[in-house]
Amino acid sequence: MAHQVEQMAYVGRTPWHGLGNKLAEKQPLEVWMEQAGLDWTIRETPVRFINGDKGHLGEILSFDDHKVLYRSDTHAPLSVVSQRYQVVQPREIMEFYRDLTEKSGFELETAGSLKGGRKIWALAKTGQSGLLKGNDRTDAYVLLATACDGTLATTAQFTSVRVVCNNTLAVALNGQSQCVKVSHRSVFDAEAVKKQMGISVSAWDDFMYSLKTLSERKVRQSEAEKFIRSLFQPRPGQAEQKSNERAMAKVLGLFEGEGRGADLPSCRSTAYGLLNAVTEFVDHERRARSNDYRLDSAWFGHGAKLKQQALDLTLDLVA
Structure with missing residues (x-):
């Protein structure tokens, strides 16, 4: 692949x-x-197209509102963007x-x-x-x-x-x-x-204080299960869909001791451990076409959003 x-x-x-x-x-x-x-650098060139029918060479025209971005080394196209786009x-x-x-x-x-x-x-x-x-x-x-x-x-x-x-x-x-x-x-x-x-x-100290607070908040198994359901099951108003049973079971297992560092005092049966069960699932365990697809999701896509939601929900436990 x-x-x-x-x-x-x-x-x-x-x-x-x-x-x-x-x-x-x-x-x-x-x-x-x-x-x-x-x-390498990103280069720009005008958009050109041929207005003839299939099999017949027509007139070459330009689309002035947009430009093509391409790589200087391989000349591979990257995207078509508006003229206002700042590279x-x-x-x-x-x-x-x-x-x-x-x-x-x-x-x-x-x-x-x-x-x-x-x-x-x-x-x-x-x-x-x-x-x-x-x-x-x-x-x-x-x-x-x-x-x-x-x-x-x-x-x-x-x-x-x-x-x-x-x-x-x-x-x-x-x-x-x-x-x-x-x-x-x-x-x-x-x-x-x-x-x-x-x-x-300067926000780093405040962030670490939040993690410390999470590490001191004990979480019962029933709370953990409720947290995981609220994170992975459909939100109110969404179309019904089959809940991700595998994901929920994996996160619960990571929280209960399967996760890396799950046995440390900061994580064992704490809200911080619950948060790390989600981040480990997203970064290491979540199904993906490859590790690089998982990286893209964990930093920039749905995985990053899921981790942010988990942080928000765990902070609600100590509010």
Whole structure:
């Protein structure tokens, strides 16, 4: 089966999605761009079409309101967008981290592209971390991603990774994700985005306090089962559909001890353990066509939304 991942690179241990080229630490951005498969540019060309019938060469016309985006290296088409569409180049995604890695102690950990280059990302560790009971560590990261097919605004987002299991969770406070989004109708200004995100850096302590609170909230099995049903069964007003029994059974099993780190004091029979059962299911266990499809969903798609819903619901338990 064809992978969505075009190419990617990483440092340290193999990422949870099991993909990529391993690099030595503290490599320059130029090496990252080459090894992550991001040393190309997005080019533009007018849309052209032939107005003749099948089998007859007709007049070549242009569609002036739109343009074709394509790769400079392979000339493979990426998308058709409006003339107002502002392209963000792969190099811009990587350059976002130059001063952060050279002056602020950030460390690039993974970068690459999905869907033939239509979606591009880089992930860097900020140096911040937090500990819960049982030496259960969570590290802070900044994820920058963009797409050139209209599926994603350029998004800079604080995210967390629980070390014991590599579960990922977007940092959110009061139901709001700590991220900055730049529409492709606007020019991407990396420095302006960093200034906006500077307000959110201080939110890490508040986020870790929320996780600590979850780790101290004991959860009975009946509460866990109710939580899982509310997360996976149809919402009121939705068309009836068969509930995902396999998913619910798997999440419950992860919560009850099958999950990585489920036996740590922070997780055992707690709301934090319930949250991690969902994040582990999304990141590692949920059915997907391949690991790279699972990555795309866990960071940008339905999986990311499911994890956000789980965070909101667990925080309701301690409200």
